[in-house]
Amino acid sequence: MRIAVLVKYVPDINAERRFADCRVVRDPAEGTLNELDENALEAALRIVEALPEAEREASEVVALTVAPPEGDLALRKSFQMGVDRGIRVSDDALAGSDYFGTTAALAAAVRRLEAEGPVDLVVTGMAALDGLGSVVPALVAAELDRPALTFAKKVAVEAGTLEIVRETDEATETLTAPLPAVLSVADTANTPRFPNFKLIMAARTKQIEAWSAADLDLDLAAVGAAGARTETTQASPRPEKPEVELVQDKGSGGQALAEYLIRNDLV
């Protein structure tokens, strides 16, 4: 079993996130592995760990990211959780990509991995916490011409078939598809493991493989800011909220709340 986990380096949601020149500022001091990708890494590792020993020994979990060099931090974190390889695709030509440019680069990287040997499964988180679009997994699947099973709450792989259970806004669904496939994992699917000391030490010396756009079979006209089909033309911080009106309840807190709502025509 060979699994590629697509991970993203994002600004920490606890830090002050911001734009400059209509692009997200990626400050290395405040960047981190997208938290939801930890669920993807956990799911991938568990799929491999559930295999019979011989198959498990022959398995490989590869973390793959498209990011500037500071994105290595996301791969280090992936190593700490237990992945075997980390690959970063960096290229100035990719900066400013829209969903389709990002997808093209990710799919091209998976295809290059595939040139070494089959990739049975591509696993992602349910969203990246900076953009929250949740559409890249489905787009990567379409680009690779593979089925996408997305937002999985439960995951099982058996006899070359992927089965998931998910809860959409409309229904609870059980879906299956033959491998190779693309899987995105909800944050309710599992609890990501804490790295142990041995893995943390091993992660320090693991080599990150760096690929550029030239290493991939990629149409450069379709990626980066020039190839983007949408353009962010303005970005401005929201005005600060006025100071909160704070009431200490001494028996009439509920009344104060009701009066606030009535006064502001919210009832």
Added chain:
Amino acid sequence: MAEATRNRTVLVLLDPATEVRSSVLELLTIARSLGRVEAVTLEAPTVEALAQLSAFGVETVHQAELAPATQGDARHLAPVVAATLAAAVRLTDADVVLAPSSFAAKEAAALAARELGAGVVIDAASVTEDGDGRVVAGKRVFAGSWDTTSTVRTEVAVLTVRANAVVPQPADAAVATEVEGFAVAVDGVVPTVVERTPTVRDSDRPTLEEAAVVVAGGRGTGGDFGPVNELADALGAAVGASRDAVFEGWFDRYVGQTGVTVAPRLYIGAGISGAPHHRGGMQASQVVVAVNNDPEAPIFEICDFAVVGDLTEVLPQAAAIIRAHKDQ
């Protein structure tokens, strides 16, 4: 690039077609401000749905005719909805596609845009046009702390729009609504649906993602949502929860950046500390109120009004006064 013209055709996704939810009524309202409105469905609309489409100015409903393999439960899967949207755009020469911002519709919108070579905006909070007639979308990002504007550079624009973007407005006059079938071939790989159980929602309350008022309970409820429900009922509000409360099994749907994202007129958080994850799902609300016994709760930083106190005392007292006020 598109010409500056009101002569556009705007397609609105209606899936399911058994009812027209307020989020879809919003899409129809936005669509009329951009051009002529047509709807796209994957099943026959009900009589009630047709009446609403008529009131909101939809002259034509394009209903997909699918091959047997993609009928049934599979028709709601993203590749099938995407192929339907793309085929409808080609059929009608539409310029804009609008869909709700559910996870399923987002995927369908992105896949349709991929097939059409169109630009896509996910989670738009507003849709307008610029002086050159290009479609422009406003978005609220980074947990509601930044506003961005995106311009679509392609001829066709595909957008998913967040609920509570506009107040739904019927057309000046109702129109006659026709349903027309059209053939849809699905090229993409479609998973197999082994089982599908539609979710039954509490019909006495508005749905969480579309409600104008939301009352949510967190760890501070200790598992008793009685006071939360009581205030929600007094206000005619939807009920939500924090992720912690859902993980505890106290409630089924959580407000958060990976759960349900809400942007109501009024959001009341009770016993919710306001972790970044939760704030990402509600910070775009117009008015934020919190009730928490911890004066240091981070949610107070983003509140307009807050009570430090015991929610089991504060919420029922507020509910009683609101009920009395409404009875006046």
